[in-house]
Amino acid sequence: MITLNDRQRFKVTQKTNGRRYLLGYCATIAQVTRHVDLADLVEVVDFPAQPGAPR
Secondary structure (H helix, E strand, O other), X not given: OEEEOOEEEEEXXXXXXXXXXXXXXXXXXXXXXXXXXXXXXXXXXOOOOOOOOOO
């Protein structure tokens, strides 16, 4: 989420061939769904390895 003109917006981008393209700034989730299927949104988080845990 970013702030533009004192209003919070979702910044929607798409990464293609190593480049990131701006699709738009959206005020609502409904507007985001015009650009992307929400079921495709995934957050990848790396967790630190636990000592002694198998790899």
